[in-house]
Amino acid sequence: xxxxxxxxxxxxxxxxxxxxxxxxxxxxxxxxxxxxxxxxxxxxxxxxxxxxxxxxxxxxxxxxxxxxxxxxxxxxxxxxxxxxxxxxxxxxxxxxxxxxxxxxxxxxxxxxxxxxxxxxxxxxxxxxxxxxxxxxxxxxxxxxxxxxxxxxxxxxxxxxxxxxxxxxxxxxxxxxxxxxxxxxxxxxxxxxxxxxxxxxxxxxxxxxxxxxxxxxxxxxxxxxxxxxxxxxxxxxxxxxxxxxxxxxxxxxxxxxxxxxxxxxxxxxxxxxxxxxxxxxxxxxxxxxxxxxxxxxxxxxxxxxxxxxxxxxxxxxxxxxxxxxxxxxxxxxxxxxxxxxxxxxxxxxxxxxxxxxxxxxxxxxxxxxxxxxxxxxxxxxxxxxxxxxxxxxxxxxxxxxxxxxxxxxxxxxxxxxxxxxxxxxxxxxxxxxxxxxxxxxxxxxxxxxxxxxxxxxxxxxxxxxxxxxxxxxxxxxxxxxxxxxxxxxxxxxxxxxxxxxxxxxxxxxxx
Amino acid sequence: xxxxxxxxxxxxxxxxxxxxxxxxxxxxxxxxxxxxxxxxxxxxxxxxxxxxxxxxxxxxxxxxxxxxxxxxxxxxxxxxxxxxxxxxxxxxxxxxxxxxxxxxxxxxxxxxxxxxxxxxxxxxxxxxxxxxxxxxxxxxxxxxxxxxxxxxxxxxxxxxxxxxxxxxxxxxxxxxxxxxxxxxxxxxxxxxxxxxxxxxxxxxxxxxxxxxxxxxxxxxxxxxxxxxxxxxxxxxxxxxxxxxxxxxxxxxxxxxxxxxxxxxxxxxxxxxxxxxxxxxxxxxxxxxxxxxxxxxxxxxxxxxxxxxxxxxxxxxxxxxxxxxxxxxxxxxxxxxxxxxxxxxxxxxxxxxxxxxxxxxxxxxxxxxxxxxxxxxxxxxxxxxxxxxxxxxxxxxxxxxxxxxxxxxxxxxxxxxxxxxxxx
Numbered sequence: 060x061x062x063x064x065x066x067x068x069x070x071x072x073x074x075x076x077x078x079x080x081x082x083x084x085x086x087x088x089x090x091x092x093x094x095x096x097x098x099x100x101x102x103x104x105x106x107x108x109x110x111x112x113x114x115x116x117x118x119x120x121x122x123x124x125x126x127x128x129x130x131x132x133x134x135x136x137x138x139x140x141x142x143x144x145x146x147x148x149x150x151x152x153x154x155x156x157x158x159x160x161x162x163x164x165x166x167x168x169x170x171x172x173x174x175x176x177x178x179x180x181x182x183x184x185x186x187x188x189x190x191x192x193x194x195x196x197x198x199x200x201x202x203x204x205x206x207x208x209x210x211x212x213x214x215x216x217x218x219x220x221x222x223x224x225x226x227x228x229x230x231x232x233x234x235x236x237x238x239x240x241x242x243x244x245x246x247x248x249x250x251x252x253x254x255x256x257x258x259x260x261x262x263x264x265x266x267x268x269x270x271x272x273x274x275x276x277x278x279x280x281x282x283x284x285x286x287x288x289x290x291x292x293x294x295x296x297x298x299x300x301x302x303x304x305x306x307x308x309x310x311x312x313x314x315x316x317x318x319x320x321x322x323x324x325x326x327x328x329x330x331x332x333x334x335x336x337x338x339x340x341x342x343x344x345x346x347x348x349x350x351x352x353x354x355x356x357x358x359x360x361x362x363x364x365x366x367x368x369x370x371x372x373x374x375x376x377x378x379x380x381x382x383x384x385x386x387x388x389x390x391x392x393x394x395x396x397x398x399x400x401x402x403x404x405x406x407x408x409x410x411x412x413x414x415x416x417x418x419x420x421x422x423x424x425x426x427x428x429x430x431x432x433x434x435x436x437x438x439x440x441x442x443x444x445x446x447x448x449x450x451x452x453x454x455x456x457x458x459x460x461x462x463x464x465x466x467x468x469x470x471x472x473x474x475x476x477x478x479x480x481x482x483x484x485x486x487x488x489x490x491x492x493x494x495x496x497x498x499x500x501x502x503x504x505x506x507x508x509x510x511x512x513x514x515x516x517x518x519x520x521x522x523x524x525x526x527x528x529x530x531x532x533x534x535x536x537x538x539x540x541x542x543x544x545x546x547x548x549x550x551x552x553x554x555x556x557x558x559x560x561x562x563x564x565x566x567x568x569x
Numbered sequence: 570x571x572x573x574x575x576x577x578x579x580x581x582x583x584x585x586x587x588x589x590x591x592x593x594x595x596x597x598x599x600x601x602x603x604x605x606x607x608x609x610x611x612x613x614x615x616x617x618x619x620x621x622x623x624x625x626x627x628x629x630x631x632x633x634x635x636x637x638x639x640x641x642x643x644x645x646x647x648x649x650x651x652x653x654x655x656x657x658x659x660x661x662x663x664x665x666x667x668x669x670x671x672x673x674x675x676x677x678x679x680x681x682x683x684x685x686x687x688x689x690x691x692x693x694x695x696x697x698x699x700x701x702x703x704x705x706x707x708x709x710x711x712x713x714x715x716x717x718x719x720x721x722x723x724x725x726x727x728x729x730x731x732x733x734x735x736x737x738x739x740x741x742x743x744x745x746x747x748x749x750x751x752x753x754x755x756x757x758x759x760x761x762x763x764x765x766x767x768x769x770x771x772x773x774x775x776x777x778x779x780x781x782x783x784x785x786x787x788x789x790x791x792x793x794x795x796x797x798x799x800x801x802x803x804x805x806x807x808x809x810x811x812x813x814x815x816x817x818x819x820x821x822x823x824x825x826x827x828x829x830x831x832x833x834x835x836x837x838x839x840x841x842x843x844x845x846x847x848x849x850x851x852x853x854x855x856x857x858x859x860x861x862x863x864x865x866x867x868x869x870x871x872x873x874x875x876x877x878x879x880x881x882x883x884x885x886x887x888x889x890x891x892x893x894x895x896x897x898x899x900x901x902x903x904x905x906x907x908x909x910x911x912x913x914x915x916x917x918x919x920x921x922x923x924x925x926x927x928x929x930x931x932x933x934x935x936x937x938x939x940x941x942x943x944x945x946x947x948x949x950x951x952x953x954x955x956x957x958x959x960x961x962x963x964x965x966x967x968x969x970x971x972x973x974x975x976x977x978x979x980x981x982x983x984x985x986x987x988x989x990x991x992x
Contacts, residue, residue, distance in 0.1 A: 086871065086991070107873025122868035124861050125983070135861050136872025138854040146854035 062196065063223055067243035068232045069267060076232045076249055080199045083230075084116045085109040107136070115190030116199040121182050123174045123189075130154050130170035133189045160191045164221060179328070180211040187218065198222065199230045204238055208326050209528040216242050236267050280501040282480045287504070288317035291488035292338070292457050296347035297357075299330075299337040307333035309512035310347070315457065315488040320479065322503025322520070323492040326531050330512035331492045332374060335461050339371055340364045352456055365394055370450035372443075374461035374492070380446045383435030387427050388416035390434045391449050415452075423448035424474060440471030447475055451482060458482050461492045476502060496524060496531075588659055592650025595666045599647050602673035603640025610636040615679040616688035619824050626823075627688065632680020639673035642666070682951040694943055695828035699836060700902075702932075702939030704729060704910070706839045707894020708917025709924060709931035710846055711757075711887035716926060717850060718883040719863040721986040723779025724764050726914025727786030728888050731756040732895025734790040737905035738797070740808030740896075749808050749900050750893065757892020758885050760786055765884040769877055772988040783914070791907045798905060811835070811901050835897035840932075842890065847928040859883060863982035866989040876989050919968045926982060938964040 070076045081087045083094060085103035093100045096112055103109050109116075123132050134153040140146040157170040166184050174182060183203060190198055200219075204212045219229055219242060233239060239246055239260065246258045248270040256270050292315040299308035308330045315321045325331055336342040338349055340361040349357040356364055365371065373379035381390050392401045392412050400411040416430040425444045427437055434445055443463065450458070460479060464472040479502055483489045493499050499506055500520055508516045508530040516530040529535075610632035618627040630638075646666030654662055679689050708725040715722035722728075735756030740749025760782050767773040798806035811833045819830040829836065850856040858879055861869040866876045891914075899905050920938060924930030945960035 084871070105873060106871050110873055116871065118871065122865070122871045124865045124868055126864055127861065131857060132868075135857055135869065136874050138857060140854050147852050148854060148857060 062228055063226045064244045065219060065223055065229045065231055065242055067239040067246045068230055068249060069236070069239055069246055069270075070234060070249035076201075078252075079249070080116065080201055080230065080232060083109070084114060084199060110137075110193050110195070113194070113196040114199065115193055115195030115197070117183065117186040117190060117201065117203060119202040119205060121186055123182055123185060125173075125175035127174060128170065129168050129172050129174065129177075129185050130157055132174060132185060133157055133170075133192055137193060156192055157188060160188050164188075164191060164218065164225065166191075166218060179206045180208075180214070183207070183215070184218075191222075195227070197228045197230065199232070201232045202234075203231070204233065204235060206327055208532040210532045210534075212238065239267070280476045280480060282502075283484070285319045285483065285504040287319040288486060290314045291317050291352050292490065293350045294334075294338065294347070297334065297337060297344060297349065298346040299333045299342055299344055301333055307512055308337060311509075311512070311514055313507060313514065315490050317456075317488050318483060318486045319504045320483050320489040320491055320502050322499035322506045323490065323509055324496055324499040324506055324527060324531060325494070325509035327494045329509045331494075331509050332461070333512075334509070335371075335374075335459055335490075335492060338364075338459065339369070365453075368454060368456035370453065370455045370458040370487075372446050372450055372460040372463050374465070376439075376442055376446055377435075381434050381442060384433055386431045387420065387425065387434050387437070387445055388412050388430040390445055391416050391419050391452075394449060395453065419448040419452060423478075438468070440467040443467050443475065444471060447478055451478065455482070455487045457488045457490070459490045459492075462494065463491065464493075464495070464498060496527060500524065500527075588656075589651055589653070591663065592647050592652075594647070595663065595670075596644055596647030596651055598670050599640055599642070599644030599666065601640075602643055602670050603637050606640060606673050606677040607633055607637035609681065610677040611680045613680045613687060615676045617675075617679075618688050618690050619692070621690075621692050621827055630676060632676050635676030635680070636673045639669045639676060642669035643673065678948060678951070678953055678955075682953070686951045689947070691824050692828050694940075694947060695824060696832075697943040697946065698936060698939040699829060699832070700939075701942045702935040703835060703839050703897055704894050704913045705917045705920050705935035705938055706843065706932055707835075707890055707897065708914050709920040709935055710839075710842055710928060711891035711894070712918060712921035713846060713850070713926060713928050713931060714859075714883050714887040714890065715761075716921070716985050717863045717982055718859045718880050719866060719982060719984040719987065719989070720764070720768055720880055720884050721775040721779065722764070722884070722887060723776050723918065724760055724782040724786075724914075725891055725917050726910055726912065727779075727783040728757040728760045728891030729895040729914050729917075730783075730786045730790055730908070730910045731760045732892030733898045733909060734793070734895070734905055735892070736896035737806055737808045737899035738793070740900055741805050744809060746809050746811050746900050750896055753896035753900070754889040754892040757890070757895060758888035761884050761888025761891075764888075765881050768988065769880050769884070772990070775986050775988075787908055790905075794905060794907050802904070806904050808900055808904075833897075833901045835893070835901055838893065839897070843928045843932045850928065860982070862989075863984055866984050866987075870989075870991070880989070916964075919965065922981075923968050925980075937967070 068076050068079070078087065082089050083103075085106045085108050094103065095101065096114075101108075101112055103112070106116075124135070127135070130150060130153045133156075134148070134150075138146070139149040139152045139156075141149050154170045157168065161167055164187075166188050168181065168185055168188055174185065177185070183206075187198070203215055207215060216238070219231070222229060231239070231243060243260050246260060246262070246267070247254055248256050248258065248267065250270075258267060258270065292313070294311055294313040297308055297311045298306070301307035311330070311334055313321070323331055323334070333342055337344050337357075340356070340359050340363070344357045347357070348355055351364075351367055351369065354367070356367060359367070377383060382393065385393075389396075389412070392415070396402050396407060396412075401408055401415070413430060419425070420427060420430060423444045425437075425448065426441050434442055437445070447460075447463070458479070463475050463479065467475065476498075479489060479491065483504075491499065491502050503520050506518050506520060506522065506527065507514045508518070508527060510531065510533045515533060515535060516527075518527065518530070613632055614629045615632045615635055616627045616629050618625060620626055643666045646662050646669065649662055650659070650666075675689065679687055681687075708729055711725055711728060712722045732753040736749040736753030739752030740746060743749070763785075764775075764778055764782055767778050768775045794806075813831050813833050814837075816830040816837075820826045822830070850859065858869065858874050861874060862876050862879050870876050895910070898909060903909065916938060917935070920931050920934040923934035923937075924932070941960055941964045945957040948955060948960060949957045
């Protein structure tokens with residue numbers, strides 16, 4: 060690393076980028092090897108050593124105490140105190156320090172705001188201010204854009220440029236190629252824990268993608284045009300609260316037809332999770348109706364919804380999708396363990412379960428040592444395949460997949476995508492929710508964009524990604540064409556703001 | 570470009586907000602008080618004596634009039650809440666209403682008491698309240714110290730008991746209250762050390778560990794009590810006691826003076842600790858770090874805060890505080906008996922929750938519990954028609970309602986009870 064340089068660390072999910080940086084920040088101890096700062100080897104026993112050496116880090120999951128104020132979060136660990144050994148906090152000085160740093164780098168934050176009330180973009184800004192008040196020379200940004208809208212991403216990149224101008228070095232960890240090309244001075248690509256190459260920002264996307272995954276990958280999903288049938292899922296006027304009793308879904312209308320894929324795009328936390336959970340009966344609906352094939356299903360138990368012919372891949376597989384300690388075979392019958400041929404009366408039928416597990420493992424290419432291995436020991440991709448296998452093994456009318464390929468290797472992504480399309484072609488209505496815009500564009504026949512609990516636009520898959528990106532940020536074109544109730548809208552129209560082709564917010568995923 | 574309107578509230582919250590429901594309940598209580606207590610109260614004077622002698626200065630009110638008057642006040646407070654008051658007034662109005670309800674109840678009870686006993690000695694009531702609340706205050710403070718740093722402390726009972734026992738034992742052996750006090754602190758810290766090592770180092774479930782430690786404390790102290798103290802009480806169970814210290818000037822304040830400022834060391838230390846821990850928790854570096862470790866230990870770790878070290882320290886400190894609380898029995902009031910804490914540690918846990926994990930809140934909750942306890946005793950003494958068990962039950966009913974979210978949201982530290990594993 061050189062002073063005043065932005066060095067991008069590029070790699071797939073699980074390639075070891077974050078682990079490397081956590082070592083650099085002193086959170087993990089290296090098994091072998093050493094770290095050199097200014098030519099001298101550095102032994103980091105903990106984050107305080109790293110901070111002392113001038114290394115700061117903004118973690119992917121923010122390290123902010125939600126019930127503390129901005130100033131409290133910033134001073135934590137480096138408190139200015141008075142009163143000697145008693146150590147009373149000098150809040151006034153902390154506030155002044157925050158104000159100074161905000162001023163110098165043009166990062167406006169209110170020192171007295173409570174973190175949990177702030178939007179994600181501002182929270183990230185607090186993290187950066189926190190690092191800067193510690194006088195760091197090297198700032199590590201771990202996947203900083205994962206939770207940001209395209210516009211917030213732009214702002215972040217501007218901040219990074221100004222930090223660079225101030226002589227700070229930045230390590231920028233990401234798997235998004237466009238951002239790297241827009242800002243990095245040097246690129247290091249990591250795959251499976253090893254450096255596989257360095258590149259300059261002039262390298263083409265395809266080159267970088269190939270380096271990242273190690274083989275050429277299909278960036279698109281192969282599929283025939285859809286032949287939509289009758290409406291299967293109809294949601295109208297749905298209102299749902301989140302866990303904190305804050306309105307999360309605010310009057311959503313949706314229709315999914317048989318034999319089509321409806322993609323739901325949006326920045327995380329705009330109500331997608333709650334929408335799905337409400338449809339599945341996991342969350343109470345406050346108003347509105349949900350009908351499945353003409354039959355109202357809101358207020359049903361989840362089990363009843365599942366047995367009515369709905370398949371569901373939850374967004375967090377380790378919490379909601381699987382019982383990690385259970386075997387692969389057991390996880391494959393979690394939904395129908397109590398029905399023939401797997402169960403009768405009070406007893407399970409282990410033979411039938413084992414036989415069906417063997418079939419599923421083969422059909423869905425689950426790489427597992429045996430059907431009796433605990434599912435938690437499998438890789439993310441294979442765990443996800445277990446869920447998909449289970450959910451696609453019932454006769455379905457509707458298949459809902461939330462973040463179906465999050466944290467999944469490229470091979471499994473292709474497999475899961477092809478399975479989704481095959482299910483669509485079999486005449487099932489499919490709904491895919493993903494925060495990866497490319498996944499939505501690749502799979503969907505129609506795309507609904509969610510913003511702050513509402514469907515802000517309903518567009519076709521050939522809509523320019525810039526337009527969808529703006530929708531995700533809550534900005535609709537002035538002209539008609541993306542009205543909430545409009546059907547499959549066509550391409551760009553006169554009112555669309557001029558898109559910038561290489562805009563980093565509109566991302567290619569390798 | 571147009572930013573669409575994202576105003577919410579398509580669903581009407583309805584008229585019945587939580588505050589309104591509370592208001593309606595208070596209104597009903599007030600009407601009940603005015604009508605029922607008013608009807609049952611007698612026409613005699615209800616006397617609330619302010620000095621230590623029966624004949625001294627006293628507040629007097631006609632029983633019937635008092636019961637109805639305070640009932641009406643409670644009704645009015647309930648009505649105000651029902652009509653909707655600003656949020657910041659809510660607690661105050663609710664407090665006024667509840668106090669009025671209690672006063673209405675007392676007017677009935679006191680005026681209906683047999684001749685010669687129809688007065689309420691306020692000094693005794695206040696003093697009794699504080700004496701009964703004191704172990705709860707120490708216990709709840711021990712809970713605050715532990716749980717604010719993310720370790721659930723169910724072992725308060727055991728810490729109090731161990732403190733009481735070692736205070737009595739070493740106080741007797743060395744015939745010194747101060748040695749007893751130090752021994753009590755170490756005894757409490759010993760239970761805490763076990764909790765800390767197993768919960769922090771070996772990641773044992775903290776609630777289970779707390780329960781086990783309580784049983785361990787009962788076992789050890791019970792065994793040693795039978796072996797040592799019962800056979801030779803003279804040598805092992807006759808600790809000297811702290812005498813009452815009068816504080817000049819303050820002791821002359823009416824009611825409060827004789828009740829509070831002629832007490833023993835433990836009363837002063839307990840009240841002082843509430844203040845000190847409150848300030849420390851919210852105003853000092855130690856407090857900020859403690860709270861951060863209880864809320865988001867990973868974040869604290871990334872900033873160089875030593876999560877485990879801080880937790881060890883706080884859990885041990887909690888043991889010291891609870892140990893001193895245990896000594897408030899054996900070095901001031903009674904000789905040690907088997908299992909003498911009798912569940913107060915668990916009530917302290919309730920006070921901790923009722924007081925929303927804050928030292929001052931815990932003090933108020935402990936006083937509330939102590940008052941209910943004292944009132945039950947008093948009503949028994951004047952031969953009340955109300956079974957004292959009902960009153961003894963009241964604090965716990967209130968705790969359940971509080972925890973269920975009736976009186977504001979109760980939120981535990983986010984990482985409370987979760988062991989911290991690096992990485």
